[in-house]
Amino acid sequence: MTGDEGAPMLPLDGFRAWLIAQTPAGGFAGRLLRELGARVELLEPPGGSPLRSYPPFLESGESAAFRYLADGLETRDLPARPDASQVAKVEIIVHERAVLPFGWNPIVEAAPLPERGRAVVALTPYGGSGPKHDWQGTELTLFQGGGEGFLQPSGLGYEEFPDRPPIGVGRYLGSYQAGTNAAFAALAGLRSSRASGRTERVDLSVQDSQLSLNYLSVSRYVDGHFERRSNRSFSYGxxxxxxxxxxxxxxxxxxxxxxxxxxxxxxxxxxxxxxxxxxxxxxxxxxxxxxxxxxxxxxxxxxxxxxxxxxxxxxxxxLAPKQLPEDQQFQHRGFFRKGAGGELAPGVAWQLASVA
CATH class of the missing domain: 3.30.1540.10 (formyl-coa transferase, domain 3)
Structure with a gap:
């Protein structure tokens, strides 16, 4: 299926999303929704989105993380209370709070449901329930709390540095994993909303998302095998x-x-x-x-x-970061693309030739 100008239509063409992002997790969810064709509006509180303060920074002082995550997003002020007529035109709301801003819930609930449904995704460090539901979290604490840090380094890294403390990974891997889950949970929420005829709410935990990367270690533990850095490796290779x-x-x-x-x-x-x-x-x-x-x-x-x-x-x-754009496979698939400032930035792993 193609649009009026012959370009392939994307799955979320014509959809509108509101994003209230505080961390790269929410920012990445918004970027993925845009890549799927949605019109994504980043709603910024007074003083700007907290995303603007995340490192690394360009020579100009601008956050490189913000430039990457917000590329292609529209920005507008976060309203104290949304206009009901506008809410009626929004199919997806992604926010990083335990609940929507004060006064939003009655308006969202009362607004007419769009024909294609509405999903409201709450993306928080530990989810909206449980003893840690109101705790703050960082990339470091959530990555380690999700279990991956306990298993790093392993293999050759552990052999050469057995006394090294648990390590993390570069930048925002845990956040991007959670953002990926949030974007696709929004799609599932839309499907459920169309079936139920009401707004579907999704409660998503960054730590749970991180833990989901280690399902194999968890399943092995249930079978009596306790994975740790010293034994988490291939028998050979x-x-x-x-x-x-x-x-x-x-x-x-x-x-x-x-x-x-x-x-x-x-x-x-x-x-x-x-x-x-x-x-x-x-x-x-x-x-x-x-x-x-x-x-x-x-x-x-x-x-x-x-x-x-x-x-x-x-x-x-x-491959070192500077080698990645030179890799023939990445070049063939056009994975690295020029961003708003002309710099190369990662794209997405999928290619959509057509949508039936």
Whole structure:
């Protein structure tokens, strides 16, 4: 399906969203809704949105995070009370408060429901219920509280720095995970609203969103396996140092083992009978890694990745930020795009050719 000018229509073309964002979590939800075609209006309180104060900052003093998250959004003042006739034209409201601003709820509830429904998403650090429902949270506390920090570093990082305290990750990963959940929860809320004929409210926790990244660790715990940094790694493979950088090798299945042997030139030691059994091979992971790391240390990242692709072995390079826009795969998909200030910025992972 295409629009009047022949451009592919997006899923939320014609939808209107109000965003009351305080953190990158809400900001990212708004950006994703815009990427899906919605008209997103960032409602700013007096003094401007708190999003404007998030680092890093450009030489001009402007928040680079705000420029990225608000790119393509309309900005307007946050009204003390919204006009009911305007609320009737808004299908999505995303806010980062336990409740909507004082005086908003009666107006939102009384406003006529748009034909395509209405979803109101509350995105807060710990959700709208429970003993921590009114606690504040930061990227650091929510990331660690979601369990991921407890498991970092692992693999090669833990081997080389076993006494290192738990670490975080760059910038706003936990917030972006929560923002992603909020955007798609809004879509689910719209569907439910159309079915019920009333405004659908969604209560979403940033910490719960972060924890959802670790579902595998939780499921293993239920099965009696307690994952920690010292044992959270592949039996062999994982992070491997090359002559000029690092790659990640993920040999999970039997045919991956065969591919790994081929990658290394099918050495004589790998042909021993004990390496044919998956369990026995896993027990000999440290031995395999010693040979694999010695082999990779003499070769470049580019060579290892290219040869792994030829054998069918899952393998990818660790790229520095400045290398990402130069990656051929990202270039082919047009992932990095010029922002409002002309700088390159990440796009989204999906491509929508048409919407039936």
């Amino acid at each position: 994982g992070i491997v140092r090359c002559a000029d950088g690092y790659v990640e090798i993920v040999p999970i299945e039997q045919h991956h083992w065969i591919a790994l042997r081929e990658l290394m030139g099918d050495p004589a030691w790998a042909q021993a009978p004990e390496f044919e059994d998956t369990v026995e091979r896993g027990r000999r992971g440290p031995f395999i890694n010693r040979h694999l790391r010695a082999w990779a240390a003499e070769r470049s990242v580019e060579e290892v990745v290219a040869r792994a692709a030829e054998t069918g072995l899952p393998c990818g390079p660790y």
